[in-house]
Amino acid sequence: MLGYIAKRLIALIPVLFGITLLVFLAMHLVPGDVAQTLIGEKGGQEKIVKLRHELGLDRPLYVQYWIFLRRAVTGNFGVSYQTMEPATAMVMQAFPVTLQLSFVAIPAGIIAAIKQNSIFDNALMAGASLGISLPVFWTAILLMMLFSLRLHWFPFVGIISNNTNLHHITGFQLLDALITGNGTAFVDVLRHLVLPGIALGTISMAFIARMMRSSLLEVLQKDYIKTARSKGSAEFIVITKHALKNAMLPVVTVVGLQFGTLLGGAILTETVFAMPGIGRLAVTSILFRDYPVVEALVMFTALAVVLVNLIVDVSYAYIDPRIRY
């Protein structure tokens, strides 16, 4: 198993190398001069030349890429043009919020998929088709209108209430609350995550439910299910112990593939709920051409997607012990 993980990690190197190349070239294809944009119309030519030199933009492209690569490996993407803060720190501050939201949405989808039964099958499948068709930001707005603004059941915006104190350790508010044993903060963050989590969960629910249904239906036709039933096992045991575990493999694969979509959806959802995640950061840094932040953001997101898919691959062996690496 460890050998397989090591092999997969080594295989990630060319993919990550490709990602750095794509991000670097994308940022250098942007029309216009970064130095001129930063200094503005009124700045003299001398200042522009000086800034170009300071930013290393007057060097050959391959030298710039080499510098970018060296910095990317150490997680240093330079300082934000807007705030002059380190770009990596800005992204690392926002990233846990988005990541947290994506992880909350996955179980929401799985629970919805498992809870199906034949009576509600058609309704659920119709719901799943609708779930794929609904824009996540619209679902978020509808949930917010009903449960926050009308019924006042959940907080309106943000990730944590202003009057709740939480000591920051990992940046993942839920985890920080657990580590510090702060029950009030944990409940508060969870309440903030419920509506965006459900909104985002509709995407994963739709895909996971469809895959779960077809996979489970196929497994239920197998001989070992007939054997289990003829032994007199309760239907609940047949489903949970025999069928579900064997049906999980394609579902887990979908969860991995869905992660990228979820991160994209999280960008939109957190914009609706004004959460301080990567969505807002991405939009402002793109509009202001804050390249160090865009580079850091894209690199960390791609890394997260690649790593989640690696974890999914490794989990196959746990779900199906016949799989050996």
Add this chain to the structure above:
Amino acid sequence: MLVIIFRQFIRNKAGIVGFSIILVIILLAAFSSNIAPYNPIEQQFTQQLRPPSISHFMGTDRYGRDIFSRIVYGTRYALLSCFLADGVALGIGLLLGLLAAFYGGWGGAVIMRGVDVMMAFPYLLLAMLVIAILGPGLINAMIAIGIVYAPQYARILRSLVLSIKETDYVTAARAMGASDNRIMLQHILLNAMAPIIVQATLTAGSAIIEAAGLGFLGLGAQPPTPEWGAMLSGGRDFMLSAPWIATFPGIAIAITVLGFNLLGDALRDSLDPTLYKR
């Protein structure tokens, strides 16, 4: 064969519903100027934030613009976004997939690793990266979405070409002295069309959602364009006082995307003989 496919298709009720929805959207887009009762961008400050009524079927927005008229005109942008994004994705994806599979070797491997790299990015983020290069705007957003979806086509086509190029009729064509171009275009591409059509229909739905998402973030269509995502974004500030502004564009997006998804699913079932019900 076409008759069998057609018969299978009309048996599928969901497919008929999907086809009907798309037909209505196309008709609305074609006859927008006849159907919409008001000019979609003309501001009427005496009619601001009016709730749905007989004169304004879906109410008005903060500038007094008729929501129904804006939604009717919005069908044009929705269709444009799916056709343009699909066209760009199809063009790039077909070229990459066909070349990677037909010639294989190092070139093919490099193309497919590039495709892997692109698929490691969340769609929306990759589209945002492309917009960082091209600049915000409706057409740029559509091109960005097209580029983002191209790897899917490349993968599907590569797998199809790999199996088709080993078939007897391709060997026969080669034995008869057909050129690479002729084999690729006439024999392989034509036989790979069915799954590509299904993918194009399903991608169309996703493209509308992505375009609306970019419009919502302010990176796609710019005001006063009556694009559904941008309209929804404008309704966020009036969720309590005028909920209709954000509600109706969302319904329009959902129905259109549902139409494409139902049509795509039905086409997939009709084109796959193993799924035929006797």
